[in-house]
Amino acid sequence: MAGDKKILLVEDDPAIAMIIRETLADECAEFAAVATLAERDAWLAENQPDLIITDVVLPDGDGIDSLERAQLAEETPVIILSAQNTLDTAVRAASSGSYDYLPKPFDLAELTASVRSSLRRGRNVQADGAATVVAGDSHGLVGRAPAMQAVYRTIARLASNDLAVLILGESGTGKEVVARAIHSTGLRRKGPFVAINMAAIPRELIEAELFGHEKGAFTGAHSRNAGRFEQAAGGTLFLDEIGDMPLEAQTRLLRVLQTSEYSTVGGNQSLRADVRIIAATHRDMQTHVADGRFREDLFYRLNVIPVTLPPLRERRSDIAALVGHFIENGQASGLPSRQFSAQAMQLLERYDWPGNVRELGNMVQRLVVLSRDMVVSADEVRAVLKDSKEGEATLDPAGQIQRAVDDWARDMLAGTGADGKIHEQLEAIVEAALLRRTLREVGGNQLEAARRLGINRNTLRKRLGQLEIDPSAP
Incomplete structure (x- = not known):
């Protein structure tokens, strides 16, 4: 399949370059990797690649801008990689005439599929018929969560039709x-x-x-x-x-x-x-x-x-960026400048936001106006939420469990106490709670408890002993 195909990678991170080289080893006859635009141009002066894969932020310039100036995408398929992960980057990639755009961290299987597709189609082609588009801002879209990256890429691909x-x-x-x-x-x-x-x-x-x-x-x-x-x-x-x-x-x-x-x-x-x-x-x-x-x-x-579009509860990693966006917009409308304490931000990230981004924007404006200090405190956030548990009421029991596990896992992964046994610890916590509740419901009757749980009675007895649960305890 590789034939005589040549791939040029422009990437200044040696670790990423090595992973891409190993991943694409069977996809081409020759693979060259350079770290700067100057090295790229020197290599191109003596070689003609069948595909260029390039990062955007490079030590000596912008990978997308340089593509447009040199008109490289008009001659050779180009796949753009970027850790900037904004709508503006996706739009600029489409405007440059690139074959594809993959936000970092990218899936290696997706990269391989894109490489194979571009090599099959050959030079002077683009995946989606890129058009000249206007870039330069986020167009009101904020966030770098994977689900938002998919939205950005779709918007960029819609620019030409x-x-x-x-x-x-x-x-x-x-x-x-x-x-x-x-x-x-x-x-x-x-x-x-x-x-x-x-x-x-x-x-x-x-x-x-x-x-x-x-x-x-x-x-x-x-x-x-x-x-x-x-x-x-x-x-x-x-x-x-x-x-x-x-x-x-x-x-x-x-x-x-x-x-x-x-x-x-x-x-x-x-x-x-x-x-x-x-x-x-x-x-x-x-x-x-x-x-x-x-x-x-x-x-x-x-x-x-x-x-x-994903609900906000599924892109919690974007909440801090959204808060900053709403504060900046508020300043443009005459509202005071504020910051949020780490504890206040944690409360916002744990709330389930039934009203999604619109609710977050309204709440940030309210907190900015009501806060008397430069830094919005956790107590002020709690007062606006009325109760930090208010978000739980918006979820069904399964949703509450998922949220509790998410919060617990985040805290454990952030510390050193888990010691490589997070799965085992969580399994014990959940199973112990289930067994205790079931035994209370059946008045301590282990035979009935085993029937309701769908497990063998001997298995139940064994787990009660391992988890140190007294079946007669209330």
């Missing part, structure tokens, strides 16, 4: 922020971004809001009114809470998506729907379709490119 997008996620996860980022990095960024919340409009007015109406079309229509499709012409139409759209309106929307034409309510002139459609919902759309509450054919029209 007009495909319909369906954004899925719980309320407050930032679906409109993502929609605006897709618009501002895409082909229609110079056009308008028009949003409409399908759940906030009375059923009888939805069609008039979407498609506009003519004078006299219905009672109260005293003049012609342009609908959202017309307002968004040349740009993006964001259909928020699409899962709450009435069935009768779904039928007409489907027809517009199929034909790219529509007419105003009360009108007979055909108008062209010149918009990119981005829809969003917090609903389980598969269930909605199965229950007949949402048209299956419309769902597939909208779900061309799905983007799933």
Whole structure:
């Protein structure tokens, strides 16, 4: 398979370079690794690679900027690696014409698959048809959790096309922020971004809001009114809470998506729907379709490119960065500058955030305003949360167990007390609690306890002895 393929790696971390070299040993006939842009250019002066793999931050410059200046991606497939892991980096990678972008730490299997794909397709190709896009900021998206990296990469790959997008996620996860980022990095960024919340409009007015109406079309229509499709012409139409759209309106929307034409309510002139459609919902759309509450054919029209946003409780590592982002935004709006103590930040990271990023932003603003000191304390956070256990009430019992294990494991891994026996210790803690509860429920009857637990009675007796549990204890 390797044939006579040549791969050039530009990476200044020797450990990473060694791992990549070993991983790709069977994928090429020649593998060269350099640590700087100057060394890269010297190697390229005498060699023609079939693939370049490059880091972004290098000792003598920016890997992406140098690609664009030298027009390297136009001649050779390029895979970009980066530990910066922001939307801006993903967008810049797409803008450079690179074949692929992998945030660090990357999966070696994914890197190998990307390398094989690029070598098969040869020179002068790009994985997604990169387009020139505008970069330079986070577009309101903050976080480096793996789930957010997947979102960034999808947004970057959407920059070169007009495909319909369906954004899925719980309320407050930032679906409109993502929609605006897709618009501002895409082909229609110079056009308008028009949003409409399908759940906030009375059923009888939805069609008039979407498609506009003519004078006299219905009672109260005293003049012609342009609908959202017309307002968004040349740009993006964001259909928020699409899962709450009435069935009768779904039928007409489907027809517009199929034909790219529509007419105003009360009108007979055909108008062209010149918009990119981005829809969003917090609903389980598969269930909605199965229950007949949402048209299956419309769902597939909208779900061309799905983007799933993680709830904040699944990206707790991003909370500190989000807090800093909200403090900075608050200062721009005239709010005072504040910091959060380590203990205060721990409380924020342990809370389950049923309202997700939106709830965190509101809470940070409240704490910044109410705090009398430069540093927000844990007591102040508790006062706003009312009780640090308040978050537990938002979870079912299984969720509470998962949260407790997460907190316990974090503390153990941060210290030295676990001594390589974390799994064994956790297993003993959980099993002891289960056995004690079961014995209390059955009044100490070991035969009944074993039956309910689904284990052998002798096994139960053995574990009670090993865990030093008195079966007669209350």
